[in-house]
Amino acid sequence: MTDTAKPNDIAKGLEGVVFTESKLTFIDGAQGILTHLGIPIEEWAEKSTFEEVSYALLHTKLPSAAELAQFDAELRANREVPAKLLADVAAYPRTANPMQALRTAISELGLHDAQSEDTSDEARYAISVRLIAQFSTVIAAVARALGGQAAVAPRADLTHAANFLYMLTGKEPTTEQARLFDIALVLHADHGMNASTFTAIATASTLSDMYSCVVSAIGALKGPLHGGANEAVMGMLDEIGTPDKAEAYITAKLDNKEKIMGVGHRVYKNFDPRSRVLRDYAEHVASKEGKSNYYQILETIERIVVERMGSRGIYPNVDFYSGTVYADLGIKKEYFTPIFALARISGWCASVIEYTRDNRLLRPDALYSGATNQHYVELKDRK
Ligand code: COA
Numbered sequence: 216m217t218d219t220a221k222p223n224d225i226a227k228g229l230e231g232v233v234f235t236e237s238k239l240t241f242i243d244g245a246q247g248i249l250t251h252l253g254i255p256i257e258e259w260a261e262k263s264t265f266e267e268v269s270y271a272l273l274h275t276k277l278p279s280a281a282e283l284a285q286f287d288a289e290l291r292a293n294r295e296v297p298a299k300l301l302a303d304v305a306a307y308p309r310t311a312n313p314m315q316a317l318r319t320a321i322s323e324l325g326l327h328d329a330q331s332e333d334t335s336d337e338a339r340y341a342i343s344v345r346l347i348a349q350f351s352t353v354i355a356a357v358a359r360a361l362g363g364q365a366a367v368a369p370r371a372d373l374t375h376a377a378n379f380l381y382m383l384t385g386k387e388p389t390t391e392q393a394r395l396f397d398i399a400l401v402l403h404a405d406h407g408m409n410a411s412t413f414t415a416i417a418t419a420s421t422l423s424d425m426y427s428c429v430v431s432a433i434g435a436l437k438g439p440l441h442g443g444a445n446e447a448v449m450g451m452l453d454e455i456g457t458p459d460k461a462e463a464y465i466t467a468k469l470d471n472k473e474k475i476m477g478v479g480h481r482v483y484k485n486f487d488p489r490s491r492v493l494r495d496y497a498e499h500v501a502s503k504e505g506k507s508n509y510y511q512i513l514e515t516i517e518r519i520v521v522e523r524m525g526s527r528g529i530y531p532n533v534d535f536y537s538g539t540v541y542a543d544l545g546i547k548k549e550y551f552t553p554i555f556a557l558a559r560i561s562g563w564c565a566s567v568i569e570y571t572r573d574n575r576l577l578r579p580d581a582l583y584s585g586a587t588n589q590h591y592v593e594l595k596d597r598k
Pocket residue numbers: 439440441444472473474475476477478479480481482529532533534
């Protein structure tokens with residue numbers, strides 16, 4: 216900042232700071248609108264697949280049937296990861312945090328990619344396709360290794376979502392389970408200039424390689440204010456235990472000005488449209504199999520939060536319902552954040568490719584508020 220800058224000039228948290236243009240994602244937080252390429256997220260969730268939304272983000276257009284088939288075939292052909300990587304993942308300490316393990320494994324994956332240091336547009340695209348395909352294999356292998364199980368090899372005859380669930384559990388999912396998981400991936404594929412995408416772009420702006428960008432992004436996603444929130448929601452539901460305790464628990468938290476996980480958003484000051492889609496699916500599962508404790512607790516929390524905080528723009532966000540959907544699919548809560556990464560890899564890669572086509576080094580400033588007019592004090596003279 217210049218000498219004339221004032222503390223008021225500081226954009227804390229970079230809120231409202233626009234540093235680039237993007238054709239990928241539009242968000243109107245006040246209205247609760249999210250679109251990719253101008254198409255509402257509700258339509259993507261209902262009609263599309265993770266493979267298609269990934270293509271659309273990378274190419275900034277909807278694919279033709281032939282283009283989608285070719286892209287899908289490329290993803291299927293790139294699912295295998297080096298045996299050495301799987302052996303190393305199998306030897307990680309069982310106590311590792313899954314995101315720590317994912318960060319390390321993806322960094323190692325780069326060591327095995329002969330093209331990893333190529334930062335041309337073509338190479339960034341080719342690496343993106345491999346990363347989207349291989350994130351799935353690596354995350355499933357991490358989950359199995361940390362649980363003491365051997366990795367399950369990918370199958371080329373399954374969709375991206377079905378293959379992931381197969382590699383994770385060793386069992387082929389039902390069509391309904393695979394579709395539900397696919398929708399969750401579609402909903403999380405991109406979300407504008409969120410912290411992890413911004414981090415990927417900041418790394419890319421130095422013209423660093425794709426793997427470094429993605430590893431930086433994984434580190435940013437790991438934090439509880441970003442990717443870790445749905446795991447925290449499940450922790451809260453377990454703590455509440457039964458639906459009859461939900462009202463008193465949440466009321467006490469709000470009275471004590473404590474934060475409720477899965478609620479509030481930096482951008483949305485209305486219902487997060489992704490949470491509405493997930494709530495509909497959670498409701499669908501609940502209507503078929505009877506309302507689970509989780510679902511009943513969430514209903515109560517939502518009612519109280521909207522009553523007490525809605526006027527301040529605080530509503531359930533995407534993480535509020537995603538945990539129960541994943542839990543219904545038999546996924547353990549420690550893997551919710553890696554699954555977020557499984558989807559967001561597409562947004563990270565597409566954003567890096569878009570940004571580096573018109574690159575400018577990101578180098579913001581800080582208002583200096585430290586001491587002035589000081590002199591070096593010799594060590595012997597310091598108190
Ligand atoms: N529960 C209760 N109150 C909340 C809240 C929550 N989850 N989120 C925000 N608020 C309140 C704050 O206490 C604050 O109140 P105050 O003005 O009386 O101090 C006000 O709303 C503004 O909160 P702030 O944290 O400054 O807003 P933000 O834009 O930084 O918040 C989040 C964005 C996501 C960091 C915040 O809502 C949060 O921590 N949510 C829980 C974690 C979560 O679900 N993250 C996933 C996001 S997709």
